[in-house]
Each structure stands twice: as C-alpha cells, then as structure tokens.
Amino acid sequence: MTGNDFVVTPWEVRGDVDYGKLIEKFGTKRIDEKLLLRIKKHSKELHPMLRRDIFYSHRGFDRALTEYENGNPFVLYTGRGPSGHTHLGHLMPWIFTKYLQDTFKTKLLFQITDDEKFLLNERLSLDDTRDFAYENILDIIALGFDPKNTEIFLDTELIKSQYKLALKVAKKITFSTIKATFGFSDSSNIGMIFFTSIQSVPCFLESERRGKDVPVLIPCAIDQDPHFRLTRDVAERIGYPKPSLVHCKFFPSLQGSDKMSASSQESCIYTVDSPSTARKKIMNAFTGGQETIKEQREKGGNPDVCSVYQYLLYIFEDDDRKIKEQYEQCRCGELICGDHKKYLSEKVETFLVRHQENREKAKDRIEEYMVRD
Amino acid sequence: MTGNDFVVTPWEVRGDVDYGKLIEKFGTKRIDEKLLLRIKKHSKELHPMLRRDIFYSHRGFDRALTEYENGNPFVLYTGRGPSGHTHLGHLMPWIFTKYLQDTFKTKLLFQITDDEKFLLNERLSLDDTRDFAYENILDIIALGFDPKNTEIFLDTELIKSQYKLALKVAKKITFSTIKATFGFSDSSNIGMIFFTSIQSVPCFLESERRGKDVPVLIPCAIDQDPHFRLTRDVAERIGYPKPSLVHCKFFPSLQGSDKMSASSQESCIYTVDSPSTARKKIMNAFTGGQETIKEQREKGGNPDVCSVYQYLLYIFEDDDRKIKEQYEQCRCGELICGDHKKYLSEKVETFLVRHQENREKAKDRIEEYMVRD
Structure with a gap:
C-alpha cells in the first residue's frame, strides 16, 4: 500500500x-x-x-x-x-x-x-x-x-x-x-x-x-x-x-492537500454550512495564484493545483467550454483569484440554498428510503 | 496457553x-x-x-x-x-x-x-x-x-x-x-x-x-x-x-483421553445413539483394569484413569456411598471391569430411553424457549 x-x-x-x-x-x-x-x-x-x-x-x-x-x-x-x-x-x-x-x-x-x-x-x-x-x-x-x-x-x-x-x-x-x-x-x-x-x-x-x-x-x-x-x-x-x-x-481540499479531510473545518464545505460560511471558506482557499495581482497578470496562475479551479472542475462547472476558458484565462493571467473565488462562491451558495431546502424536505421522506431488519 | x-x-x-x-x-x-x-x-x-x-x-x-x-x-x-x-x-x-x-x-x-x-x-x-x-x-x-x-x-x-x-x-x-x-x-x-x-x-x-x-x-x-x-x-x-x-x-473420553471429542464416534455416546449402540461403546471402553481377570483380582484396578468409573462419577452415580464403594472395590480387585461396564451401561441405557422420550416431546416445545430478533 x-x-x-x-x-x-x-x-x-x-x-x-x-x-x-x-x-x-x-x-x-x-x-x-x-x-x-x-x-x-x-x-x-x-x-x-x-x-x-x-x-x-x-x-x-x-x-x-x-x-x-x-x-x-x-x-x-x-x-x-x-x-x-x-x-x-x-x-x-x-x-x-x-x-x-x-x-x-x-x-x-x-x-x-x-x-x-x-x-x-x-x-x-x-x-x-x-x-x-x-x-x-x-x-x-x-x-x-x-x-x-x-x-x-x-x-x-x-x-x-x-x-x-x-x-x-x-x-x-x-x-x-x-x-x-x-x-x-x-x-x-x-x-x-x-x-x-x-x-x-x-x-x-x-x-x-x-x-x-x-x-x-x-x-x-x-x-x-x-x-x-x-x-x-x-x-x-x-x-x-x-x-x-x-x-x-479525491475531491480537493480547500487547503490544497489531496483528500478533503472532514477533520479540518476549514478544508471543506459542509452541506450544513450557511452560504456565508461557505463563502468565507472559499475566500480563504488555497489557489494556484501568484502573491500579487500584478505578478498574476504577468506570470499567470496554476489551475492544476488550485482548489477553486478543482471545485469547479469536479462539481460546480458543468459547461466544458467555460471550464476550459477559465483554465486558459488563469494560465495567462487574465483571471484573478479573487474573481474566480467569487464565481465559485456564487455557484456553491446557489447549490447550498437549494440542497438545504431539499435536505429539509428529506426529513419527512426518510422512511421511503430506509430498509431495516 | x-x-x-x-x-x-x-x-x-x-x-x-x-x-x-x-x-x-x-x-x-x-x-x-x-x-x-x-x-x-x-x-x-x-x-x-x-x-x-x-x-x-x-x-x-x-x-x-x-x-x-x-x-x-x-x-x-x-x-x-x-x-x-x-x-x-x-x-x-x-x-x-x-x-x-x-x-x-x-x-x-x-x-x-x-x-x-x-x-x-x-x-x-x-x-x-x-x-x-x-x-x-x-x-x-x-x-x-x-x-x-x-x-x-x-x-x-x-x-x-x-x-x-x-x-x-x-x-x-x-x-x-x-x-x-x-x-x-x-x-x-x-x-x-x-x-x-x-x-x-x-x-x-x-x-x-x-x-x-x-x-x-x-x-x-x-x-x-x-x-x-x-x-x-x-x-x-x-x-x-x-x-x-x-x-x-472435561468429561472423560471412553477411549481414555482428556476431553471427549465429538470427532471420534467411539470416544463418546451421543444422545441420539440407540441404547444398544451405547452399550457396545461402553463395552469397548478404556478402563483402569488389568489384562486378565486373575490379575485384576490380585492387583486391583485404577479407577482414576478409568472412563467407566469417571462416567459414573461425573454423571451417572448420584449416590456418594456407592461411588466410593466402587472406587474401593476396583482398587482392591473385587470389582471386575466387565461387571462395572454392565452397571454403567444399564444406567446409561435408562437415561437414554428417558432422554430420547423427552427429546421427542421437545420437538413441539422449541418455540417456548427460542428468542429471535
């Protein structure tokens, strides 16, 4: 192993x-x-x-x-x-x-x-x-x-x-x-x-x-x-x-390691996190960006190690064209981490709001799914 | 161990x-x-x-x-x-x-x-x-x-x-x-x-x-x-x-080792054995006796290693006075293995007949005893 x-x-x-x-x-x-x-x-x-x-x-x-x-x-x-x-x-x-x-x-x-x-x-x-x-x-x-x-x-x-x-x-x-x-x-x-x-x-x-x-x-x-x-x-x-x-x-950690660990509160977004908590976690996430915006514009970022890009790639960006665009724009310095975080954050917040509504409704539906001896 | x-x-x-x-x-x-x-x-x-x-x-x-x-x-x-x-x-x-x-x-x-x-x-x-x-x-x-x-x-x-x-x-x-x-x-x-x-x-x-x-x-x-x-x-x-x-x-083996092993058919008497099968097993049992009756009369036997004596001691002879008597009579050569086997055999057969009757009746009573999830 x-x-x-x-x-x-x-x-x-x-x-x-x-x-x-x-x-x-x-x-x-x-x-x-x-x-x-x-x-x-x-x-x-x-x-x-x-x-x-x-x-x-x-x-x-x-x-x-x-x-x-x-x-x-x-x-x-x-x-x-x-x-x-x-x-x-x-x-x-x-x-x-x-x-x-x-x-x-x-x-x-x-x-x-x-x-x-x-x-x-x-x-x-x-x-x-x-x-x-x-x-x-x-x-x-x-x-x-x-x-x-x-x-x-x-x-x-x-x-x-x-x-x-x-x-x-x-x-x-x-x-x-x-x-x-x-x-x-x-x-x-x-x-x-x-x-x-x-x-x-x-x-x-x-x-x-x-x-x-x-x-x-x-x-x-x-x-x-x-x-x-x-x-x-x-x-x-x-x-x-x-x-x-x-x-x-493995789904990426917001902190940049390989498997999202449930033991670190900041490395992942829980389905019960409020949208504002999720936003804060994303805003603090590890990215593949440079230290300053100026540097980012000049050298570009690295989406391959970026948790924000990975979140979008894995779940939150269905559109292949758009994800490819973001990859390239990051690489060439057009896309700034702050903007990319906001973009992801909106998608995650929208998801959470809907998921949490469904989660509430699920409370009355548990018995439709459960089997027991 | x-x-x-x-x-x-x-x-x-x-x-x-x-x-x-x-x-x-x-x-x-x-x-x-x-x-x-x-x-x-x-x-x-x-x-x-x-x-x-x-x-x-x-x-x-x-x-x-x-x-x-x-x-x-x-x-x-x-x-x-x-x-x-x-x-x-x-x-x-x-x-x-x-x-x-x-x-x-x-x-x-x-x-x-x-x-x-x-x-x-x-x-x-x-x-x-x-x-x-x-x-x-x-x-x-x-x-x-x-x-x-x-x-x-x-x-x-x-x-x-x-x-x-x-x-x-x-x-x-x-x-x-x-x-x-x-x-x-x-x-x-x-x-x-x-x-x-x-x-x-x-x-x-x-x-x-x-x-x-x-x-x-x-x-x-x-x-x-x-x-x-x-x-x-x-x-x-x-x-x-x-x-x-x-x-x-451990209950003694009829063959003379320490724990009766269910894997050897001859070393034990099953509750489903017929009385005649039980009798045969007892008649073939290991005892503490001598090789000939003459020798037994002269030297006596060893009940401590004898499966027949042990069977009686463990289960089949309730009477303390009688079991003590058998022990002493074996030791001094008064009791011959063949007679002792017959004595045990009668007790075991009587037990089996009654037990097997009860066992038949038990077939209708299982549910009185069982618990299940």
Whole structure:
C-alpha cells in the first residue's frame, strides 16, 4: 500500500497522490475511450466526471455493461462512513451514482457503515455514529435518488440480513491478507479486522435475495478499492459473481492537500454550512495564484493545483467550454483569484440554498428510503 | 496457553490436563469449602458435581452470591457450539446449569454459536450449523429447563440484538490480545478473530435490556475461560459488571483421553445413539483394569484413569456411598471391569430411553424457549 511518496487506504490518504501510479499499484484499469463510448451508448451524454477523468479507473465496468446489455441489469452499491457531517467531497461520488441510476434505471443499495466508524474512532459512540448516519442520509435523499429504486440502511439496523453473508466472506479472509491489504497491525482492534466482511455484503445481498447472480457496480473513491479487491478475490469461492467498480479521484481540499479531510473545518464545505460560511471558506482557499495581482497578470496562475479551479472542475462547472476558458484565462493571467473565488462562491451558495431546502424536505421522506431488519 | 504437557483453548484440548496447574495458568480460583458452604445455604444439597470437585474452579462466584443475597439475582449464561450431535459430555455442564436454575430460580441465556462453528470448520455450511443447532436444542429442552425462565438463541438469529454489544467489546480488544489468549496466528480467519466479541455479548445483554447492572454467572467447561477472561477485562471499560464463572473439568473420553471429542464416534455416546449402540461403546471402553481377570483380582484396578468409573462419577452415580464403594472395590480387585461396564451401561441405557422420550416431546416445545430478533 505504501508508495514512494503517498499512501492510500480506506482510512488514510497521505502525500501527493499519483493517480496513474495508483492504478498500477492497485491493479485497476484506466477508463479508456472505448469504455466511454460504450457508456455513452446508454446515456444522453457522458457525465462531466467521466469526460474530465475524475471517475477515471475501474474493475470490470465493461463486464457489468455486457450483463446490462444482455438483459441482466446491475445493481449499484455505494456507501458512507458516518463519522461527521457530510461535505461536498462526499457528495461527489453520490452525484455520479445518481447519474448512473438515472441512466441505467437501476436499483441502488446505500450502506451506512456506522459500525465501522464506531470501531475506528475512539471518541465516537454508537449513538454518535447513528446520529451522523441520519444527518448524512438527509444529504443522500436531498440529491434526488429514486425512492422506488433505492435502499439506504445502517449496518447496525440491517445486520441480521447481512451477518450470514459477512460470515461467508470472513471465513475466506486471513489476518495476513488484512495486514497486507490495509496495513493493519497487531494493535488493531478485532472489530476493524472483521469489518471488511460487512462492507462486502451488499455485493452479494441482491444475488442472495433473488436466488440468482445479480451483477453489482460500485461507484466509489479509489481509496475504497482495497475492500473490494478482497471481495472480488472471495466472490466466486463463495458462489457469487465478482462486483465491478468504478473509481473516482479525491475531491480537493480547500487547503490544497489531496483528500478533503472532514477533520479540518476549514478544508471543506459542509452541506450544513450557511452560504456565508461557505463563502468565507472559499475566500480563504488555497489557489494556484501568484502573491500579487500584478505578478498574476504577468506570470499567470496554476489551475492544476488550485482548489477553486478543482471545485469547479469536479462539481460546480458543468459547461466544458467555460471550464476550459477559465483554465486558459488563469494560465495567462487574465483571471484573478479573487474573481474566480467569487464565481465559485456564487455557484456553491446557489447549490447550498437549494440542497438545504431539499435536505429539509428529506426529513419527512426518510422512511421511503430506509430498509431495516 | 501452552503448558509443559498440555494445551487448553476453547478449540483444542491436548495432553494430560493438570487441573491444578490450569487454575494457576488461567488465574482462576479453586472452589473451596467456604464457597461450598455458601452455596449450600441456598440449596437443599450440594450438587454431586460440586461435592466431587468436577465443578472445581471459579471467577467471582462469591460475588455473584453476594449480589443474589442482596436481592440482585444473577442471570445464568451458558452455550453450545453446534458442530455435531450432542454427546453426554455436552450435557454435563447443562445438567449443572439446570441445578443452578432450579436452586436460584433464575433466568438462563443459552447461546448457540452457529457462527463460530461455521467459521471454524471448513466442512460445515451455515445450513449444517443451523441444523445441528436445532438438534442440540432438543437436548437442552429435554433436560427440563424452565421455559418461562430460559431463552435459547442462535447467534445468526439474534444478531441484531447482539451486534452493537459485540462492537463495543471488539473495539477494546486488539489482535495481540487475541493471539496471546487463543494462540491465533496470521493465518486465522477474520471471523474467528472477531468471534470472541459475540461470545461476550450475553454477559451484558440483560444489563442492556433492563438498563441496570445485572450480574451474570457462567457455568462452563474450563476451556471456555479464555473468552470470558477477555470479557471480564473489557466489562467495566464499557460500563457493565464483570461476569462470574464456575468451571468444570472435561468429561472423560471412553477411549481414555482428556476431553471427549465429538470427532471420534467411539470416544463418546451421543444422545441420539440407540441404547444398544451405547452399550457396545461402553463395552469397548478404556478402563483402569488389568489384562486378565486373575490379575485384576490380585492387583486391583485404577479407577482414576478409568472412563467407566469417571462416567459414573461425573454423571451417572448420584449416590456418594456407592461411588466410593466402587472406587474401593476396583482398587482392591473385587470389582471386575466387565461387571462395572454392565452397571454403567444399564444406567446409561435408562437415561437414554428417558432422554430420547423427552427429546421427542421437545420437538413441539422449541418455540417456548427460542428468542429471535
């Protein structure tokens, strides 16, 4: 797991992530033109996150499409570890997941791993993780997933349906494998050691329920890949098809590191932040600009390391022409960071106002989405 | 866990077990005269397994009695790993548990660890362990536990009620501790590594349900002590009282080793064996006798290593005077192995006939005892 300069595990992202190297290390595949064309056949247009190489890697996405084309549609599976409030980085893969649901008209299983986050964080009780789970669920619902085709569940509330499948997985995984995959040590707690079995379950749940092989496609950030690499190794040995994955890069931090960390209040925008708080955070964000406006005009900025540009690229600027323009104008010094921040800020504020309205409405709709034992 | 000449873990008993040394190794306490007198205060008479030093060790039994005497009665908790049919060795601690339930008029939680046995045995499926579980449950019910005061459950069927408590335990136990306690290695599967958390749960379940500290007393064979040593270490850190334990020695094998192994058909008598099968097994049993009757008459036998004597001592001879007589008559050569085998055989056959009748009746009574999520 440890590379020369960066580390990526489901619980830690450190250093400057080289996404190309990560593909080699993890042994995944790049999403290539051929695959994009296949996806496009089913979609009015490719999602910007595909066009912009943000969802950039996969395992067996092509096989999931083949199954779909042969009349055996895949189920989508994604998740959330409820260790705090939702921030925009969390929304990114969910927005893409909604695109996939809308495009392929398919069922979505949304696992909330309250067990994992309790086990991982000394300071969190099970009440805390449950409370965060229900806060996060409001954000999920606010994005507009199809309630008839979406099942959201907390692990602790659907454990009876999940436990036997988790046991089947756990029986096939040794501690050696867990150590090598996640970097766990002898001082890891036995709950965390077992946990990956639970995260595997939704890959098999629908096959188990329907009594036939149901393909599964998992949109997630690439740090989750190690879990599902294990799942894929185990799948056929316990009688289920391997799940397919489609991986995204990490949403940028406003402070300029690689994965937005929910632990630093200033590095991310929460969905419950007021628009004015969001504006302030953006105004304080790290950019690729020069120290003075004069210098910026002369030398230009570097959008590739700029969190403001990245925010627009990842989520907030749908228009390919406009994002390209901003890139070039930044490069040549025409676009000043202050103006770019204002531009982003308006988009984020507009988003937050609408999202928070939807989030309020979601409070009455939770039961349309939840499944429990 | 490894001593000079013997090994005792919940999954392995090997070598000649020195029960005195085991007390030192595990750090438990001998049941002494003082404790026996305290138990006797509440009981018409001491159970033979107490009088004969078969239930011989404990942790905090005295504290459980103090709580009881102060009006806070303990709950009993014992269990069964359903990896095969029930044999007489399994019944031994259950018979004692029934004595405790009758004496103290207290609730019993009976955990059937179908998850554990599935994880442990490559050859067993979850259907197998469930089927064995329900076979074993017939034997439990046949012993006559009070249905109003007994809850029997399979882990996979009560996991929703157990999972959160298991997580609380698991969070406090590291892999180092598991390695040191059970002798697990890097090649152990992650389900088995986690499992001890599940076995801990019934120690806390009743406190959780009632919202107050409920003492728990666990009658079990001493090989189960390592699980509960961990539980006791964790208990107060997660806000529950430490469970108390009372430990028995291992029921003898008919073939003369220490723990009756369910894997060897000839070394034990199953509750589903026909009386004639049981008789044959007893007739082929290992004894402490001499090679010829003549030699036996001259030198006498050794009841201390004799499985026939041990069977009578542990379960089938209630009468202290008679068991003492048999011991002495064997020692001095008056009692011949063949006669002693016949004597035991009649008792076992009588027991089996009655038990199998009760076991048949139990088939209609399962639901009186079971709890599920």
